[in-house]
Amino acid sequence: MKLRLQTLSPWMVIVASGLFIGATARDCVFTDPIDTEFYSTHDALSALDGCTTIVAETIELSALYDDLHLPDVRNITGSINVARRTTSWRSSGGYPILSTIDLPNLEHLGALDVRNATAMRNISMPRLKDVGSIYVQGSLSDLSLDFRSLERVPAIGVSGRLEALNFDSLRTVDNDLSIDSCGACGRWDLGREQETSIALLFPSLVSVGYLKVSGYLNSINVANLVSAGPPLDPGDSQLSTDSGARLHLTQANETLSLNLTNLAAVDKQLYIWGEVGSLKMPALKTTNATIHIDASAPLNISLPLESAESIDLRGRITGVHLPDLSTDTSITLSSIYECEEDEHSSLTNVTCHIPSTGLSKAAKIGMGVGIAAGVVLIVLAGFFCLKRSRKRKADSREIVDLPAYGTGSAVPLQPGGRPETPPPPYSAGPT
Ligand SMILES: *[C@@H]1O[C@H](CO)[C@@H](O)[C@H](O)[C@H]1NC(C)=O
Ligand SMILES: *[C@@H]1O[C@H](CO)[C@@H](O)[C@H](O)[C@H]1NC(C)=O
Ligand SMILES: *[C@@H]1O[C@H](CO)[C@@H](O)[C@H](O)[C@H]1NC(C)=O
Ligand SMILES: *[C@@H]1O[C@H](CO)[C@@H](O)[C@H](O)[C@H]1NC(C)=O
Ligand SMILES: *[C@@H]1O[C@H](CO)[C@@H](O)[C@H](O)[C@H]1NC(C)=O
Ligand SMILES: *[C@@H]1O[C@H](CO)[C@@H](O)[C@H](O)[C@H]1NC(C)=O
Ligand SMILES: *[C@@H]1O[C@H](CO)[C@@H](O)[C@H](O)[C@H]1NC(C)=O
Ligand SMILES: *[C@@H]1O[C@H](CO)[C@@H](O)[C@H](O)[C@H]1NC(C)=O
Numbered sequence: 001m002k003l004r005l006q007t008l009s010p011w012m013v014i015v016a017s018g019l020f021i022g023a024t025a026r027d028c029v030f031t032d033p034i035d036t037e038f039y040s041t042h043d044a045l046s047a048l049d050g051c052t053t054i055v056a057e058t059i060e061l062s063a064l065y066d067d068l069h070l071p072d073v074r075n076i077t078g079s080i081n082v083a084r085r086t087t088s089w090r091s092s093g094g095y096p097i098l099s100t101i102d103l104p105n106l107e108h109l110g111a112l113d114v115r116n117a118t119a120m121r122n123i124s125m126p127r128l129k130d131v132g133s134i135y136v137q138g139s140l141s142d143l144s145l146d147f148r149s150l151e152r153v154p155a156i157g158v159s160g161r162l163e164a165l166n167f168d169s170l171r172t173v174d175n176d177l178s179i180d181s182c183g184a185c186g187r188w189d190l191g192r193e194q195e196t197s198i199a200l201l202f203p204s205l206v207s208v209g210y211l212k213v214s215g216y217l218n219s220i221n222v223a224n225l226v227s228a229g230p231p232l233d234p235g236d237s238q239l240s241t242d243s244g245a246r247l248h249l250t251q252a253n254e255t256l257s258l259n260l261t262n263l264a265a266v267d268k269q270l271y272i273w274g275e276v277g278s279l280k281m282p283a284l285k286t287t288n289a290t291i292h293i294d295a296s297a298p299l300n301i302s303l304p305l306e307s308a309e310s311i312d313l314r315g316r317i318t319g320v321h322l323p324d325l326s327t328d329t330s331i332t333l334s335s336i337y338e339c340e341e342d343e344h345s346s347l348t349n350v351t352c353h354i355p356s357t358g359l360s361k362a363a364k365i366g367m368g369v370g371i372a373a374g375v376v377l378i379v380l381a382g383f384f385c386l387k388r389s390r391k392r393k394a395d396s397r398e399i400v401d402l403p404a405y406g407t408g409s410a411v412p413l414q415p416g417g418r419p420e421t422p423p424p425p426y427s428a429g430p431t
Contacts (some may be wrong), residue, residue, distance in 0.1 A: 024072070025106035030056040036078075048073065067100035079111035080131070082120070095119075099141065103128075112136065120160075133239060134158070140185060140274075142196055154232070155239040161185055162198045162215075173208045174232035177239035181215030183250070197252030206262075209233075209240055214248035223259045226283075229267030243267045246288055249274035255297040260284070279303075285324075293317075297353060305329075320350040 004054075028051035030036045032405055037060040038044040041396035044064060048054060053075040055284040061068065061082045070116065076300035082096045096117040102124045103109075111132035114120060121140040131153055136145065139160035152172040159180035183195035206224055209231025215222070229243035230263070245269050249314040254279030264283040269290050272279070275297045283307045293301065302321040310330045313320060317392075325348045333339065337352035 016382040019060050024050075025052040026050055026072075027053045033057050033060075036060060039063045044068060045070075061101070062096045062100055064096070064098040066098075067102065068098065069100070069102040070106075071104055073106050075108045076106065077108075077110055079113055080109065080428055081113045082117045083113050085114040088199065095138075095430075100320065101370075102123075107230040114139075119153055126166075136160070136268075155209075163196055165198060167202055167205075169204055170202055171204050171206050173205070173211075175209040175234075175236070176204075176212065176231070176242075177202075177208045177210070178212040178241075179215070180213075181217065183216035195252065203420070208245075210242045211245040211247070212242070216250050217256060218252040219415075220249065220256055223261050224264050227267075228270070229265075229376070230265065241425065242269075244269035244271075247273065249276060251275040251297075281305075317350075318352050318354060320347060322348040327338050 011073055023304065028092050029050065030047075030387045033056070036054075036056040036058060040269070043059065043062050044059075045068075048059075049069075050072055054073060055077045057078040058341055059076065059078060059080045061080060064082075067373060074409065076077055080101070082098055082101075084317070096114075097119045097120045098117060100122045101114075101120075102122070104124065106125050107127050109125070109128060109130050111130045111418070112125075112134045112135040114123070116138045116393060117136075118138055120143055121141045122144050123136060123373045124144075124351070125301075126146050126148050128150055131150065133310075134153060134156040135157045136143070138155060141161065142163040143158075143160055143294070144164040145158065145162075148166045148168045150167060151169050151249040152174070153170070154173075155175040155177070156167075157176060157178045159178070160182060162179070162185075165179070179200060181196070181198050181200070183197065195216050197218045200213060200222075201218045202222050207227045208225065209229055211222070211225070211228050211375045228245040231240040231243055233239050234243070244268065247258070247301075249258075250270070251274070255275050257278040258272065258276050258280070260279070260281040260283075262283055263281055264285075264288045266289040268288070269292070270287070271292045273294045273296070276295060276299055277297050279293075279299060279301065281303050285304060287305075287308050290309045290312070291305075291313045293299070293314070295313075295317055296317045298318045298319075300319040301313060301317060302319070304324050305322055306324045307329045310332075311322075311325075312332045314334045315336060317333065317339075320331075320333060325390055331347045333347050333350060335352045337354055339350050339352040341347060342349040377428055407410055
């Protein structure tokens, strides 16, 4: 393969940039994308090593098999791609096998697009300030990402077996911020204790278009988040797929505490599923979002919420305390526990009792070995709660039954018009 590499001499660069760039600065300009489609790390290094600025539409690294380390590069105008199934003889058309991309001084990058790179372990761009979008998907290799200087980005999508993410300075994601940590994916030999889990820390995040989190976490911190949605570029399907927040959380050791202390605005949806032991959301007062909480750990819901499009609470709800909720917000409750409304028969003040005779234990076992016993108890408990909510016919509040989430808008029913088939009282998650 013939590379047409056009480099400017150091002297020309010094003259052109008014002496701001050191004598080693080098611009490498590639006009034909073929010239930046590399088939080995050696090829890539001989073309790129020593460049300070790389002007190229794409840098295609899918066929590389050794680590890529480029300490001099500061600015890459195009995108880095590790995405295609390659047809190179070396990888015989399989997935990319590159495992490390280390660009310690990179500050500006057009985009990062890493897909199906099952062997990717480490992407390190600790000085990156400016990037079009980041997609890193499909790693099965305990991936670590370091983007610690990044403050604002149009969209981020990360999925795979994740070990560590550093987005410590990230304040704004204009559209999607999607993180899917798949625990034991690709490692069927591992038991649950050994699944890879991550601490999902976005300590500086203030605003996001759509926050989507799923998977195995040992902690989550989005405590500074103020708004979730709407996205900045809703028409751009590359950057924006939805609005609001959907959290599908599975804990790694003990239940997660979800601290959304500053969250004041949510657009369209707030969906929380999973092993959340406590939920703090004191700043959210009014929202046009549908709020859907499906608790798989005992959860007491106590919020100063005043209005929402609708509220649907399911699973291991131990109490509902929504003293400020306006009467035109519809609310449904389907707890697996035995619930008692207050004397006004209001779903905004409900206490549920975890049976002392070990239902919670049985239900836990139900998720693992003793399925039969657990399921029977859960179904009984659900039936009991359903009967109770049927008793609520007198309530003037409109009863809304949300179908499986995301299948469209809720269909309001007439009071008492609740369907005969009960909704599943408890949706067991993947364990
Ligand atoms: C990156 O390099 C390109 C081409 O030289 C230049 O146009 C652009 O301004 C540079 N970006 C930054 C942020 O320095
Ligand atoms: C590559 O990854 C994408 C998701 O990033 C997935 O939809 C696609 O099926 C994968 N391709 C192959 C060949 O597995
Ligand atoms: C990733 O690579 C960087 C740079 O080479 C290194 O400093 C860091 O320790 C690596 N991280 C992991 C988890 O291997
Ligand atoms: C959960 O596990 C992570 C590591 O996997 C650890 O850092 C964290 O302290 C653990 N939390 C508790 C409460 O044990
Ligand atoms: C929640 O986050 C806020 C803001 O970071 C912090 O001040 C507060 O102590 C946290 N609360 C809990 C219970 O962790
Ligand atoms: C919902 O509220 C947000 C502000 O919180 C607003 O930007 C958005 O347009 C509203 N959406 C609808 C459908 O009313
Ligand atoms: C739930 O929270 C409310 C309000 O904070 C409190 O009064 C109630 O005792 C709590 N219930 C349980 C079971 O912890
Ligand atoms: C909630 O219900 C309990 C018991 O029915 C009652 O004692 C309490 O005053 C009620 N709280 C509110 C805020 O209505």
